[in-house]
Amino acid sequence: MKKFGYVSVEHYVPFMQEFAEELEKGNIIATKCKTCGTEYFPPREECGNCYSTDMEKIKIEPEGTLVTYTIIHVPPESHANMAPYIVAVGEFNNGLRTMAHLVGVTSMDDLKVGRKIKIVVQKLENDRIVYKFVPA
């Protein structure tokens, strides 16, 4: 079973397996409520705005902007051997935002808030998969 992210603590529901399987095909999926039009990224199965469960998939385009970031020097137990790493918020099509690691940073210019970034898919060990940001 494919799993999303470096670690997880919750029971893996079919929706998340499907998300991870789409990621493997290179598709980063958001959802849109067919009833009221509210868009969710990260995706949701249920609409908290109108209580509909009739959702359609929409695709996140790779080009986005860096909203903010931090460099984690003291990690939680689950990330003990990874620090330092950059956690960032990126904004993509339709103003949809998510959190991910920002990798491939080679200069301070790559960390400029508002700069162009790309969201890419990366396979990890142990059948895990994740999306990441890279400077564009």
Add this chain to the structure above:
Amino acid sequence: MNDVAIVAAGQSKFGKRTDAGLRNLAFEAVKDLVEHADNISLKEDIDATVIGVAGDEFNGQGAPAAVLIDEIGMVGKPTIRVESACATGTAAIKTAYSLVKSGLHDTVLVVGVEKMTAVSTAKATELMARAGDIRWEYPFGCTFPGFYALMATKHMEEYGTTKEMLSSVSVKNHFYGAKNPKAHLRKEITLEEAMNSIMIAHPLNLYDCSLISDGAAAVVVTKADLAKKYTDTPIYVRGIGSGSDTMQISRRPSLTSLTGARIAAQAAYKMAGVGPEDIDLAEVHDCFTIAEIIAYEDLGFAKPGEGGKLALEGQTYIGGKVAVNVDGGLKSKGHPLGATGVSQAYEIFRQLRGEVASEGRQVDGAEIGLSHNVGQTGQFVNVIIYGR
């Protein structure tokens, strides 16, 4: 509004309390309350208890309220356990307020407590990281300092807030914490030390972060008609406001303000019939230095983007525009999650009654105090305004 009053308060010493478990901390706060109470008998006068504990994982005791009411001699009386992450303490006070105001109970004992240091710092960091969305944020190893660091980066970029401004908050809170005998870390620090400590989550370093502490605090909440029976100088709850926010921090339109705090502040000010200019002292949730700066702005002490300047100019020391966290705040007094909001009430209770002079940090003539208590990264916010 003067319907509900606080008539007694107590607090344990905050710190890494290797000598005390959860139950001992609660007992110490209640004992302190009893010893300083003017004219109240807990056995006879208390009708119910409200217990605030944020996390069971830190100390391992399931259903902690049960062991606590036994320890503090309240067995048989109705009790309820309240949890709202780091805003648990004010959630407990708000619950007690509601019980009294509804007429269900006349007089309620509130105890907020947390035992955090029994687990390693790495484990505590892990447990708090899980307060981020375990599906979409936790998998990226974003720590609690990390969440506030995301806001700090944005605040610095958008408003030109500087590292020196952040560190000024830390220097102030350590200055007052050094004077507070119950504070966790009693030492003054220089601006240079604050600016050059080890990095935790860029741009936040060690001195930008609050402490992982053990501690407890307790207050007695009663209806105004009965207040004078218990003390000549009750403190009244003038206003309560609360708000909330999205689970995922990335989904918020603003990362330089806590929407829930703005909603809470407006509601509390409206209910109390006062504004930011009327506040003599504020206890704000400085889990990180940037959180105190954002609190200045969300509470209306400074315009958006000008909170850092307020800190840098020393306007939040006693004698400045508004005295903020003159007990040391979460930064120096410590931050035992469930105790924090109750400890804010304890400090305001003593300040409004003029009982802090011997500690050299009395806000002279203080009449109105504000408590601002934030759970997680703003998913729970309570603002309570107290008056004489």
